[in-house]
Amino acid sequence: MRSSDDKLLLASIHDVGPRFEREVGALAELFARQLGGPRFAMLVVPDHWGESPLRPGTPFAAGLRQWAEQGVEMFVHGWFHKDLADHAGLASFKAKHMTAGEGEFLGLSREEAARRMDGGRKLIEDVIGGPVAGFIAPAWLYGEGARAALRTSGFTLAEDHMRVWRPATDETLARGPVVTWASRSSARTASSLAFAALARHALNPLRTVRVAAHPGDTSKASILASIERTLGHFASRRRAARYAELSG
Template identity: 65%
Template sequence: MLASIHDVGPRFEGEIDRLAELLERRLGTAGFAMLVVPDHWGRHPLSADRGFQTRLRGWADAGVEIFVHGWYHRDMADHRGLAAFKARHMTAGEGEFLGLDERQAAARMRQGKALIEDVIGREVAGFIAPAWLYGEGALAALRRCDFRLAEDHWRVWDARSDAVLARGPVVTWASRSPMRAASSLAFAALARHTLPVLPTVRVAVHPGDVTRPALLSSIDATLARFARTHAPARYAALQEP
């Protein structure tokens, strides 16, 4: 079982604490990953918050895997065609890497990698685009930026060779509206019955999840169910022989 906390950074410190406590209770301190946003929406720079830097390094020292999760997380591109549909219906202005060209994507990836590795004192585990959305430019840049791992809604892959390491949907929750919350609760309930047949299951939580008790209960139930059949693992274990 691969579990992760998204949107980690100074903007959501209180929410991250609550989610980390929930995951630690079910999976142990080193049983999940954190996806770090270097400067959420251009308003909450990790580089300026020494206190959160110390906390992030402490999590990494304790065994939490750290991923680069975009730079701003905010999508400021003008989309057309299929990309416009994804930007409108699969996220609320958060798909930062959906519309970037290769040069822009590579610059943000490298800056994020350098910053976070300096903070945690070790190599990051990989790169995961905000909202799991990658445009062609982002995919091309990813192959050049020396990340080990990447992930989207349906798979985890080796970012250097493009080899797929795990397949299957990631179980996540939505808090933006009552309708989206209800839909995510229904999918999580279905996933608890159907996904344990897969060799690898994935769970991802977000800061907004703490705003709805029903979502937290569903997350806890999902972790408990998957833990009966799948041991908590590191993403890096997918690349081990």
């Protein structure tokens, strides 16, 4: 029988950047309160929708470095977080139904995906003064070009909806659905609240549970309450850990 120290909780805040400075700050406070400190990850977008660039030397960049120095893991989270590609087949279904036009890496070529990955890493590492933890595509969606670029990218970790893996070898390090929320519509909110309530019990047997929040979650009190309950539930039964521990 596993002890609570054997079971891990990986928590993350997505879409971190100047565009959502207030929302990210609110989520960081909530996470730190429920997890007992900065025991979570941030997924940083270099230039959200081409409108909110992360710039070294700005107050937000200084805050990001402070979080990193306190122990918050930093991931590269795409570049624009906006999907401008034309899709067909399964990719078209994913682009339409699994995200609101934000699956940036779903339709990129290997070369373009590699360019954005490398540029994002250089920028974020310059801002935080240290290495990033890995790469996670916006909306957790990867096309063939992105997967090919990842394999030779040098990133230690990657993640999608169902697993965390080593890009170089495709070795799965953790498996199971991410508990996340949706605020775009009442129906999506209701279904995400229901899934979170179910997950608080159904996912307990897993060694690693992942919980992810987005800036838009702060717009609905019901979602914030669910995030707080979910983090508190899992944190009382397992250790809030770093993604890096999976590849140690």
